[in-house]
Amino acid sequence: MLRGLTRAGLGNVGSAEQFIALASKYGFQSVDIDVAGLVDGRGVDGAAELLRSHGLVIGSIGLPVQWRTTEEEFRSGLPTLMKNAALAQQLGCTSSTTYILPSTDEPAAPFMAAAIRRLRLCAQIYGAYGIRLGLEFVGPHHLRTRWKNPFIWTMADTLDMIEAIGEPNVGLLLDCYHWYTNGLGTEHITRLRAEQIVHVHLNDAPNVPVHEALDNGRLLTGEGVIDLVGFLKALKQTGYTGSASQEVLTQQPPQEPAEELLARTKEQYDRLFAAAGIE
Amino acid sequence: MLRGLTRAGLGNVGSAEQFIALASKYGFQSVDIDVAGLVDGRGVDGAAELLRSHGLVIGSIGLPVQWRTTEEEFRSGLPTLMKNAALAQQLGCTSSTTYILPSTDEPAAPFMAAAIRRLRLCAQIYGAYGIRLGLEFVGPHHLRTRWKNPFIWTMADTLDMIEAIGEPNVGLLLDCYHWYTNGLGTEHITRLRAEQIVHVHLNDAPNVPVHEALDNGRLLTGEGVIDLVGFLKALKQTGYTGSASQEVLTQQPPQEPAEELLARTKEQYDRLFAAAGIE
C-alpha cells in the first residue's frame, strides 16, 4: 500500500511542483493531483520526470465529468475525461474517483438510472486507457437529509450500484470516515476482494457521537477516534496495493503552516502503517 | 398490427383451449397466454397446432420472475424464465413483459439499481431465445403514493431506465391507460422508433378527471374517453407491427357473459382499427 496525499486539509501547499516536493520531503509515495494542470507547461515527459525524480506516482485523479445534472452538462465533460484519461495512462496512473452524495434534490429512482447510465459510459471510456473508476459512498448522517430525497450511503448499496453499472473496471473508493460514519467493522472490509477497491482515503473523526460527525469536520489522519490500525490491517488483508491518500475536509482552512501538518501526518502514517504491519 | 386479447376483463373465458377458440371466433389474431400451461398436456407441437388451426399467434408472455423482492426469490424464478423462453421461441413468440409500479416500500435508489441489474439479466437470457422484454410504465395517480416512496411512472423515465439496462432487446409495453393517465399526446408516441415498443395494451377510461382514473377501474376498449384512434394512428406511424392486446383491469369481475364482452370488444376493435387506417 502506498502512502498518499491529497491537498485537502494541508492548507496552502502551493503549486503542483511545490506540492510534489513537499510530499516527497515528508516520505509520501503518491499524490492525488490534477493531471491536466500537472502536464500544462511541462508536457507529459516533464510531468513524468517531475514525479519520478521525487519518487512519487499519481494515486488517483478526479472524474472531470458532471454526472449529477443534465445530459448536456454530462456530455460537455466527456472530451476532458478522455483527455485526462490519456494523460493519466501516459503517467502510469490507473485510478480515478468520484463521490456519491447520500441525498439529492432529484427524484431518487430516475437519478439512479441516469447515474448508472452515465457512470457506465465514463467507465467504458476509462477502460480503453486502463483506468479504473472508484465510487465513494459518503456516510455522515447530516448529509442523508441535507437534500430532499435519500439516495445511497452504505457500502452494500454502493456495491450493488457497481454491479448495476456492470463494467469490470468499477469499484469502491473506500474512505475511512465513511466507513466509520456507517458504523462498519473490519469484517466489512476483509470480505472485499482487492479488485473491488480502486482507491482509499485516510483522515480521522473527532470524539463526538458518530451521528454528529460532520463531513467537513475531519481531523488529520491518526489524530482522532477512528480505528485506523484495524482499517489498514483489514485493507492489507484484502491484498489491496494501491494508495491510501490522506483527505481532510474541514470547514475552515487550517491555521498551522503546511509543513507542520505534513510532519504530523508523516508521524501518524509511520505509526499506523507500522502498527498495521504494512512495510 | 395484430388484434390481441388477454383474459383480463372478459370474465371466465375458460381453459386455454376455450380462450383460444373464443379469440378466434371473434376475429382476434393473437392471445397473451401462459406458455407453460398451454404446452402442458399437449406438448409444443400440440400447442403450435392449436394456435395455427385457430389462426392465432402468441402476443406476449409474462415475465415469470420476481425482480422486486430478494435476490433469492429473483434467482429462484430464473429456471422458469429460461424454460418459458425456450417454449415461447418454439411457438414463435418474441415478446415478454413486466410492469413497474409507480411507488414502492423499498428505498427508491437502491431499488432502481437492483431493478436495472435484475431486468438486465432477464433480457440477456431472453436474448438467447430471440425474445424481447417490454417494460410497462403505470400511470394512475393513486398508485404514485400508494407505497412509501415514489418510483417512476413516466414514459421518459422508463425509456431512461431502459437505456440504463443497456440491452438491445428491451423496450416499452405501451398501455393506452398509462399513456392517458400520464397526460401524454400522440406526439409522444410518434417520436418513438418501432423497435422501442415491445408490446401494446388496449382498454379505456371512464369519464372522470384523469387524476381520479383508477388502475383497476378500466372499461372495455373503445367504450370510454381515451383517444384510441389517435393512439393507434400514432402507433401505426412508428411502424409498430406487433399485437395490441386488450387488457381491462376491474375491481369486480364483469357481470356480462364472456361472449357478450367479446362481441363488444370485436365491434370496437373493428371500428377503431378502421378509423386508424390499420388494415
Next chain:
Amino acid sequence: MLRGLTRAGLGNVGSAEQFIALASKYGFQSVDIDVAGLVDGRGVDGAAELLRSHGLVIGSIGLPVQWRTTEEEFRSGLPTLMKNAALAQQLGCTSSTTYILPSTDEPAAPFMAAAIRRLRLCAQIYGAYGIRLGLEFVGPHHLRTRWKNPFIWTMADTLDMIEAIGEPNVGLLLDCYHWYTNGLGTEHITRLRAEQIVHVHLNDAPNVPVHEALDNGRLLTGEGVIDLVGFLKALKQTGYTGSASQEVLTQQPPQEPAEELLARTKEQYDRLFAAAGIE
C-alpha cells in the same frame, strides 16, 4: 426513405457548399458528408442553415477511428469520434458507418476479438449522442482472398458480430453491391427489422459473372444488373426510413462532368423509387 448522395463516383463535386448545392439542385434529400469540414469556418449554426436552406439532412458520417490496427492508433482517434458525434447530434444526424474487409493480414480470431471490443466502445460513445453505428459487410469475391486470412463478408456473420458487440445502437450498413455479390435475395432483407439497418448504399454492377464483380468496378445506380427495384421494395417493407445514398466506387475518376452524372443518377432514382412504390 431519403434519396441520398455521397461524393463517390461523381467526379469533382467541389466544396461542401457546392456538393450541397448540387445535391439539392438534382432533388436529393440527404448528403453523406464530413461534419468537421462542414462546420469548419461556418460554425454549427452556419452548417445547419446551409443544409436547411437546401432542404437537405446529413445521411451518415464516417467513423473517424482506425479500429483495424494498434491500440494506440485506435485510441488516438477517439477524441475526433467524440467531437464529430457532438457535431452530428447538433446537426440532427443519427448515423455513422464503417466497413469490414472480407480478409485481413491479421490472425482472424484475435482480430475479431479486438474489432468487437473497439467497435463496442465506439458505439457506447456514439450512444451518448444518439448516434447509431452501421457495419458494412463487403461482398466482392476478389477481396475475400486479397489479404492473408479470411475474415467475414456475409450478412449473417455481420449480424452475429453485431450481436457479439451487444450494444443497442449497432446495425448494418446495407450496400446493394455487397448484397448482390453475396448472392442474397430480397427475402434476406425483408427478414430484417427496420432498426437493424442503420444506413443504405446504392450503386450498380456491370454485366459480368457475380464472382468477377470488382469492388471498385461499380456503375451508377440503376445502370447495371442489380435488381434495385427488388432491393428497395424489400427495404421499404422492413419499415426502413433512413437514407439510401449513392456510393459508386471506380478505379478511375469518371470522365463525364459531375452534373451529367448527377442528372443520370436523379433520373434513375426517380425511376427506381417510383417502381418500388417509395413516395
Next chain:
Amino acid sequence: MLRGLTRAGLGNVGSAEQFIALASKYGFQSVDIDVAGLVDGRGVDGAAELLRSHGLVIGSIGLPVQWRTTEEEFRSGLPTLMKNAALAQQLGCTSSTTYILPSTDEPAAPFMAAAIRRLRLCAQIYGAYGIRLGLEFVGPHHLRTRWKNPFIWTMADTLDMIEAIGEPNVGLLLDCYHWYTNGLGTEHITRLRAEQIVHVHLNDAPNVPVHEALDNGRLLTGEGVIDLVGFLKALKQTGYTGSASQEVLTQQPPQEPAEELLARTKEQYDRLFAAAGIE
C-alpha cells in the same frame, strides 16, 4: 493458495465420496468435482457436510455448456448451467472453467464472434450466483494445426478475448503446461492482477523440446521440467488465493495405484509450496 485435485491422471479414484476421502487423506484442500453428481442422492446439505467433514472445498466446476457448435446445442445446455450454478453457490464454490482449443474447423472470425457472445451469456448467468468464469488457453504446438484454422493459444490473446467479453466475472484458468508450452516467463504472471486469475492447474512436462510437448503427454506435478517453483511464486505475488488443482492429461490411464500417485503428488506439492513460500 489451496492445494487442489482433479481426477485427471490419478487413475480410478472411485466415487465422489472416495475421491473426497482420498483428497483429504493426502492433505489436499480442494477438489474439482461435478456438483450435480455430488449432490445427487445426498442433497446439498449432505454434499456440504461431506466436504466440510473432510476439510475440503470445491476448487472449480466445469462449464456444462457446449459453446463451440450450434445455437441449439448451446441453448440446450443453459438450464444445466443455471442448475449447477445454484448448487455451486450453495456449496460455496465461486469458480467455473472451460478451455479454448488453439485451432478449429470453423471459420475463425465468425467462431470468435459466436464464442464471445455465448461465453458472455454464461458469465452473465454465473454472475447472478456469484460465480466467475475462467478461460483456459491451450499451448501445445501440435494442437495449433490439429484443426483447419488457427484460433488463439496465447495468454495475451485470451486476455483480449476476455476484454471483448466484457463481463466483470471472467478471467483466466492458468495451467502451467500452457504457460510452459507458450514459452512464457514468470513476469507474464506477475503482471496479472489477482482477479484476472479464476483458477489454476498444475502438472508437469517431460524433458522434450517445448514444441514437442503433447497436450496429453503430461507428468505428475513436480516430476518434470516446468519451473513450478517460479510459477507458484509468481502466482503468490499476484495475490491469487484460489486453488491450484493438479490436472494430468495422459494418453493411457496410469499403471500405478491411485494412492501411490496421490502420495507422490502430495510429496511434490509439499516441496513446491514450501519452496514457493506458500504456507
